[in-house]
Amino acid sequence: MHETPHPAPQRRIVITSLGAITAHGAGAEELWQRVRGGEVAIRPLRELAVPGLPAAIGGEIIDPPRPQYDYLKPLGLTEPEPAVDYALLAAEEAMAAAGVGVLEPDSPSRPDALPAHRWGVAFGSCNSGIRSAEKAVRRAVAAGRTVDVDGLRLGDDRHLLLVPPQFCAEALSAAFGLKGPVLSVNTACASSAHALAHAVEQIRAGRADAMLVGGSDALTETAYYGFNSVESLSARPARPYSRDRDGLSLGAGAGMMVLVAAEVALAAGAPIVAEVLGYGMSADGYHATAPHPQGEGAARAIRSAIDTAGLTPQDIPYINGHGTGTPKNDAAESNAVRTALGEAATKVVLSSTKSMVGHLLGAAGAVEAIVTILGLRDEMAPPTAGFAERDPACGLDSAPNAARELPMRVAASNNFAFGGANACVVYGRPGTARTDTVATAFDEVVVTGIGALLGSAGDADQLWDAWRRDDVAAERHNGLRLVRLDGDPGREIPAKSRRRMDRLGQMAVATSTQALDAAGLTAHDGVGVVVGTGIGPMSSISRFFEPTVAGGPTQGSPAIFPNTVFNAAAGQVAMVLGAKGPTSTLTSGHAAGAAALGTAFDLLRAGRADAVLCTGADELSPYALDAYRGAGLFTGRRGRDYLLAEGSITLTLERAAVARERGVTPIAVLAGYATTSDALGIARWDPRGFGVERAMRAALAEAGIDPAELAAVWTAASGLPAVDGPERRAIDRLELSANCARHEPKRVLGDPIGAGAQLAAALAISAWRHGGDRGPVLINGSSLGGTHTSFVLRHPAAAPTRS
CATH class of the missing domain: 3.40.47.10 (Thiolase/Chalcone synthase)
Incomplete structure (x- = not known):
C-alpha cells in the first residue's frame, strides 16, 4: 500500500x-x-x-x-x-x-x-x-399459508417493517x-x-x-x-x-x-x-x-x-x-x-x-x-x-x-x-x-472503473443504452411492478468460487470483477470492499430458516447459513478477487449505495486504502416483496408509478495519486458528500424537504461547488409522491441555473434499492463520455425513513475543487 x-x-x-x-x-x-x-x-x-x-x-x-x-x-x-x-x-x-x-x-x-x-x-x-421476520414466518405457518414457487408467503404483515x-x-x-x-x-x-x-x-x-x-x-x-x-x-x-x-x-x-x-x-x-x-x-x-x-x-x-x-x-x-x-x-x-x-x-x-x-x-x-x-x-x-x-x-x-x-x-x-x-x-x-x-490524509478520490448488472443490461455501456432508449422490461407481481435481472449473474465466476455463493454474492462479485477490470487494477491488501444493500440476503435467510420451522433445528443448512449475514457479499468479493483492504457493509435502506460511496470516500481520504470496490446491490426476494406490499406505499394508487428493480453496480474508487502512479486516467472525481436525517422515523419524510436540502447544500459546500455551477441533478425520485415531492421542493430552493438538467433514472430503469446512487453515478459518467455537459453533477440517495445522502461528481478534466 x-x-x-x-x-x-x-x-x-x-x-x-x-x-x-x-x-x-x-x-x-x-x-x-x-x-x-x-x-x-x-x-x-x-x-x-x-x-x-x-x-x-x-x-x-x-x-x-x-x-x-x-x-x-x-x-x-x-x-x-x-x-x-x-x-x-x-x-x-x-x-x-x-x-x-x-x-x-x-x-x-x-x-x-x-x-x-x-x-x-x-x-x-x-x-x-430478524426476530420480527421469524415471528412473521411462524404466524404465516399458524395461519395455514402454504409454500408456493417463491417460498412461504408471509402476507401483508407490517411487522416486516421492523426487519x-x-x-x-x-x-x-x-x-x-x-x-x-x-x-x-x-x-x-x-x-x-x-x-x-x-x-x-x-x-x-x-x-x-x-x-x-x-x-x-x-x-x-x-x-x-x-x-x-x-x-x-x-x-x-x-x-x-x-x-x-x-x-x-x-x-x-x-x-x-x-x-x-x-x-x-x-x-x-x-x-x-x-x-x-x-x-x-x-x-x-x-x-x-x-x-x-x-x-x-x-x-x-x-x-x-x-x-x-x-x-x-x-x-x-x-x-x-x-x-x-x-x-x-x-x-x-x-x-x-x-x-x-x-x-x-x-x-x-x-x-x-x-x-x-x-x-x-x-x-x-x-x-x-x-x-x-x-x-x-x-x-x-x-x-x-x-x-x-x-x-x-x-x-x-x-x-x-x-x-x-x-x-x-x-x-x-x-x-x-x-x-x-x-x-x-x-x-x-x-x-x-x-x-x-x-x-x-488529503487526496482527491477518483472513479476509474464501472461494472453493472440491471434488468437486461450486462455492463455499463448496456446500462447507458437502456437509459437512452427508455427501455425496460417490467412485470407485475401481486400488485408490484418489478424489473428482474436477466440471466445468471454468476455465469463468469469460476465454479469452485460460486459453489456456496448466493445470488446476491454472485451479483456483487460479477460487477466488482467488471469494475476492477475496467480500472486495469489487480486487487491486493490495499484494495478495500464497501457494499451498500438495503434488503440484504433475505433469500438466504428464508432458505435457511423455513426448513427449521418445518423440520426442527437439524434442518438448518451449514452451506446456506454463512450467506445469511448482510456482509456475505462483501466477503465473497474479497475472497474471489483478493481485495483484502478495509471492508464494510452499509444497510441504509434505499440510501445504502450512497452511504457506501460516502464510507469508501472517507476510507480513501483518510489513507486507509489505495482503492475501494464500492458496490450497491439488492435482489428481489419473496420476503422483501411481501414487506414492500405490506408497507402500503408501493401498491394501489400511491404506488402506481413505482418500479422496483434488482441489480448490482460497482464503482472502483481510488486515491488520485495512486491512479496517477498507475498511469490511469480517471473517469470522474468524487468531490464531496453529506448525509442528513429528517429524524421523524421509519417511512416518514419532512414534507418540506429540509433534510434533503441540507444534504445537498453540505455536499456542494464540501466539494467547493456553487449550485449555479451544476450541469445536472440526478434525483432519488422513484414515483412515490410522499418521497418525490419533498425532494423536488428542496431542489427548487437551490436556485439552479436554467441549463441544469434534472434526471430521474429510477423512474425509467427502476429503483434498485441499495444500488440507486451507483446507478445515477454510472449514468452521469456515461453522459460525459457521450458528449454531455461536463459540468459537475449532484446525486441524491434517500431511505424511506428520511435519511439522505448527496454527493458531487466532477469531470476529471474540470478545475480542482476549492476545498
Whole structure:
C-alpha cells in the first residue's frame, strides 16, 4: 500500500458517556462490576424457544423494560422488536449522561448543547430485526399459508417493517431528534466496531460534532440454528482460550456510546471517559466462516489500529479479545496478536468478555468497548471466566477466572466476523492522545472503473443504452411492478468460487470483477470492499430458516447459513478477487449505495486504502416483496408509478495519486458528500424537504461547488409522491441555473434499492463520455425513513475543487 499523502490537522475524538443492557442487566456500570467480578450470565434459555437444540443456553435478557420512545404506535404495530428495544434502552442511558445536549430548532444556543444537525447516529447490527421476520414466518405457518414457487408467503404483515437494519438507526435518530449523518452498518460480529470507525470519520471530516454510536442484537432462532449447523455452539458456557473450549455461547444486548469532538466536549464541560486513539479494518479474503489460521487479516487490522494511534506494540498492555470459545477462532486470534505485537505479545493480557455475557454478535464491539473503557478507568484487566487449562495453540495471558490490576493508559478491543471482516479499536484514558501524530490524509478520490448488472443490461455501456432508449422490461407481481435481472449473474465466476455463493454474492462479485477490470487494477491488501444493500440476503435467510420451522433445528443448512449475514457479499468479493483492504457493509435502506460511496470516500481520504470496490446491490426476494406490499406505499394508487428493480453496480474508487502512479486516467472525481436525517422515523419524510436540502447544500459546500455551477441533478425520485415531492421542493430552493438538467433514472430503469446512487453515478459518467455537459453533477440517495445522502461528481478534466 502507498504512503499516506498530504497530512492535515485532525480532530481528536473523545467518549463522554456509555450505555448498556446485557444479560447482566441494565446499565454500563452494572455490566462492568459483574464482568470484573467474573460473573457468568450464560444460563438455560427461558424466553426464546429453540426446541430440539442441545445447546439451549445463552446470555438472555429477562423481562427488559420498554424504551421511552414508542416506535410501534406510528406504524400501527403491536409486537416490539427486541433488537430495537435494546438499542433504545442503551441509548437512553448514554444520551442522558453525555454532557452535550441537543438543541431544538430556533432554541437559543448554549455551550453545553449542539444543534440537532450536528448530531449523528452510527448503528451496527448482525441480525437487526430478524426476530420480527421469524415471528412473521411462524404466524404465516399458524395461519395455514402454504409454500408456493417463491417460498412461504408471509402476507401483508407490517411487522416486516421492523426487519431492515436502517429502521433501528432511524428509530435512534427520531427518538433523540438527531438530524446529522445516520448510518447502519452490518458486518456481522464486527458491526458496531465498524460503526464506531465510520463515526470517527464523520466527526473528523467535520460533518458532525457528536455521534451516538453502538450496536444491538437479540437472540434469534436463526442464529442458534445457524451456529448449530456449523457445529460452533457449546452446551456449556463458552471457555475462550482454554484448552477444553468447544464452542461459543450466544448473548443478547446493546451497547451505546457518545463520541464527541474533543474541543466541543471541553467547551461543554462534558465528562470524558476515554479517547478513541485509532482503529484498523481489514478483510481476510480467506473463508466465509473460518478465520485465516495464522490470523493474517486480523493482524493487519490490529497493527493498523496501533499505528494510527501513534503507538508501538509495547504500549498495549491489554486487549479485549474477540475470544468466542471456538477452537479455530481463538487460536487464529492469538496468532494474529503475536504477529501484530511481536515480542510485546508475551506481556499483553488478552481476555474475553464473551465468557460471561455470551457472543452479542453485532453488539459485541460496542459492549466489549464499554468493558475495555471501564477497565482503563479502573486500571483493571477483566477476566476470562471458565478458563480451565492453558492451550499452547493460544498461549497468551488470558487473565484466567479473576480480574487483575494492570497499570494502563491505553487498551485495544478486537472484533472479527464471518466473511473475514476484521476490526480493532485502540482506546486511551482521557488526555492520552499524542498531538504530534494526529494527522490525516488529503487526496482527491477518483472513479476509474464501472461494472453493472440491471434488468437486461450486462455492463455499463448496456446500462447507458437502456437509459437512452427508455427501455425496460417490467412485470407485475401481486400488485408490484418489478424489473428482474436477466440471466445468471454468476455465469463468469469460476465454479469452485460460486459453489456456496448466493445470488446476491454472485451479483456483487460479477460487477466488482467488471469494475476492477475496467480500472486495469489487480486487487491486493490495499484494495478495500464497501457494499451498500438495503434488503440484504433475505433469500438466504428464508432458505435457511423455513426448513427449521418445518423440520426442527437439524434442518438448518451449514452451506446456506454463512450467506445469511448482510456482509456475505462483501466477503465473497474479497475472497474471489483478493481485495483484502478495509471492508464494510452499509444497510441504509434505499440510501445504502450512497452511504457506501460516502464510507469508501472517507476510507480513501483518510489513507486507509489505495482503492475501494464500492458496490450497491439488492435482489428481489419473496420476503422483501411481501414487506414492500405490506408497507402500503408501493401498491394501489400511491404506488402506481413505482418500479422496483434488482441489480448490482460497482464503482472502483481510488486515491488520485495512486491512479496517477498507475498511469490511469480517471473517469470522474468524487468531490464531496453529506448525509442528513429528517429524524421523524421509519417511512416518514419532512414534507418540506429540509433534510434533503441540507444534504445537498453540505455536499456542494464540501466539494467547493456553487449550485449555479451544476450541469445536472440526478434525483432519488422513484414515483412515490410522499418521497418525490419533498425532494423536488428542496431542489427548487437551490436556485439552479436554467441549463441544469434534472434526471430521474429510477423512474425509467427502476429503483434498485441499495444500488440507486451507483446507478445515477454510472449514468452521469456515461453522459460525459457521450458528449454531455461536463459540468459537475449532484446525486441524491434517500431511505424511506428520511435519511439522505448527496454527493458531487466532477469531470476529471474540470478545475480542482476549492476545498
